[in-house]
Amino acid sequence: MYDFHKQKQESNAICFVHPLFQQGREDLLCEIKRKLSNTKKEEPFQIEEKPSEDFQENIEELNSRLAKLEEQERQRAWLKSECKKLQ
Numbered sequence: 818m819y820d821f822h823k824q825k826q827e828s829n830a831i832c833f834v835h836p837l838f839q840q841g842r843e844d845l846l847c848e849i850k851r852k853l854s855n856t857k858k859e860e861p862f863q864i865e866e867k868p869s870e871d872f873q874e875n876i877e878e879l880n881s882r883l884a885k886l887e888e889q890e891r892q893r894a895w896l897k898s899e900c901k902k903l904q
Contacts, residue, residue: 820852 821833
């Protein structure tokens with residue numbers, strides 16, 4: 818993961834070594850990095866300059882629904898005011 822490698826010792830003990838992990842050289846520790854995986858990196862999300870056709874259709878549909886809701890709200894407010902006049 819960090820490029821440490823097993824190294825057998827004479828006493829059959831196993832030791833992990835890294836060329837940048839040296840006694841008294843704390844300045845080298847920041848150079849020890851995790852290996853990058855071999856999996857394909859995902860490209861960063863990019864915003865299209867021009868909205869796609871489907872996206873544009875969705876926006877138009879939402880605007881249409883919003884206009885209908887606004888009209889219904891106007892009608893509701895008008896009916897409410899008419900009901901108050903009758904009381």
